[in-house]
Amino acid sequence: MMTLGAQLYTLRDFCRNLDDFAETLKKVAAIGYTDVQVSGTCAYEPTWLAEQLKKNGLTCSITHTNPNRIITNTDQVIADHDVFGCNYIGIGGLPGGVENYFGFRDDIRAAAKKIAAAGKTLMMHNHYTEFERSGPDQLNYLEYFMRDFTAQEIGFTFDTYWAQFAGADPAQWIEKLAGRLPCVHLKDMQVVRGERKMAPVGGGNMNFERIVNACADAGTKHLLVEQDDCNGIDPFICLTRSYQYLTSLGLK
Numbered sequence: 001m002m003t004l005g006a007q008l009y010t011l012r013d014f015c016r017n018l019d020d021f022a023e024t025l026k027k028v029a030a031i032g033y034t035d036v037q038v039s040g041t042c043a044y045e046p047t048w049l050a051e052q053l054k055k056n057g058l059t060c061s062i063t064h065t066n067p068n069r070i071i072t073n074t075d076q077v078i079a080d081h082d083v084f085g086c087n088y089i090g091i092g093g094l095p096g097g098v099e100n101y102f103g104f105r106d107d108i109r110a111a112a113k114k115i116a117a118a119g120k121t122l123m124m125h126n127h128y129t130e131f132e133r134s135g136p137d138q139l140n141y142l143e144y145f146m147r148d149f150t151a152q153e154i155g156f157t158f159d160t161y162w163a164q165f166a167g168a169d170p171a172q173w174i175e176k177l178a179g180r181l182p183c184v185h186l187k188d189m190q191v192v193r194g195e196r197k198m199a200p201v202g203g204g205n206m207n208f209e210r211i212v213n214a215c216a217d218a219g220t221k222h223l224l225v226e227q228d229d230c231n232g233i234d235p236f237i238c239l240t241r242s243y244q245y246l247t248s249l250g251l252k
Contacts (some may be wrong), residue, residue, distance in 0.1 A: 002216060004243070004251045005035030005061060008225035010235050012040035022052050030238050030245070037183070037224050039064035046083035053084060053200055061222040062088035062123060062157060062183050066118040067095050067108070070122070078118045088183055088222075089115055090123040090157050093095060098134050099139050106146055112153040118235065122223045123156040123183060131166035142177065151180045159185040159226070161198060164224065171207065171214040178218035185226045186211070186242070198229045200238045202245025212249055 006028045008015055015021040021041055028036060038049065038060050053060055064087060070077050070089065081089055095104055112122045130141035139147070145154050158181050160170040174181060188204030190197050201208055215223060225242040227235065 002220055002251065003035040003038060003059070003061065003222050004032045004033060004178050004246055005222055005224045006031075006040060006239055007037040007057075007224045009037075009040035009064070010225070010227050011231070012238060015236070016040035017042055018048065025052050025056045025058060027236055028239070029058055031236070031243050033058070033225075033239070033243060034252075035059050035061050035222055035224070037062045037064070037090070037226075038086075039090070043189070046080040050084040057149075060084050060086045061224070062086065062090045064090045064092045065073065067104075067121055070111050071114075072213060073251075074114045078120060081120060085244055087120045088123045088155065088157075089120055090125060090183075092125050093127055094124070094130060094141055097200045098129055098132055100133065101144055103142070104151045109149075109153075112149060112169050116150070116152040121152065121155045121182065123157045125185070126159050127162045128166035131168055132165070142173075146177075146180070153181055155180045157183045157185060157224075159187075160189040160206065161185070161189055161226075164189050164206055165196065171210045172189045172213065174214040174218050174220075181215065181218050181220050183216050183224060184220050186246070187225065188242075196225050199231075199232055200227060200241035200245070201225060202248075203241060208245075210248060212246075212251065 011024050014024045020121040096127050096221050115122045133140050188199040188206050190199040190204035227238050230238045
């Protein structure tokens with residue numbers, strides 16, 4: 001069964017200090033979410049996060065962690081994630097952009113192998129630029145990582161909105177990435193006076209019934225609602241609307 005979680009980057013303005021962060025976790029749990037991705041928050045101690053998660057009946061499936069820290073202090077990053085029971089160590093985007101893929105690939109390889117050996121997975125998150133074809137083989141960033149790393153070494157935190165933004169079919173790519181997608185970001189796209197905008201899941205034009213079914217078939221474990229830009233609406237309201245829609249599809 002897939003868990004339904006909230007990507008805390010949506011609530012980054014409410015996680016700027018530990019008191020607000022703690023209150024935000026309480027509110028996320030009150031909406032009904034059982035899982036979170038810790039990203040865009042203030043600094044925290046692993047033991048503090050473990051206590052707050054337990055207090056609110058939450059799990060943390062994945063983080064976004066500074067890639068330099070992952071490379072230079074891999075053992076401590078693994079140990080920190082052990083404290084709060086998190087198996088997926090995420091990077092928010094390809095450092096330096098797609099043109100830096102080969103340098104980053106070589107820099108991250110040892111850390112990816114060490115993380116895999118510890119029973120965890122290093123996860124890469126996409127935006128739209130990662131769908132650009134580049135390099136000697138004219139592959140996109142996802143395809144290069146699939147070629148150059150095993151599924152145990154590199155997984156993908158697939159962002160459905162940015163795939164759609166890039167002109168890709170999210171469900172088709174989910175099918176293509178099956179076995180590498182333990183975590184997927186859900187956010188919808190609406191068109192307002194010709195401009196593409198982010199929307200709560202179910203509030204736009206993307207086919208989330210198909211997307212969710214594709215995730216289930218692909219072996220996804222954690223569906224995480226993210227809305228980088230709430231367009232002036234309270235982010236907690238946006239997360240609530242997404243939750244209500246997704247639970248109407250039978251998720252929980």
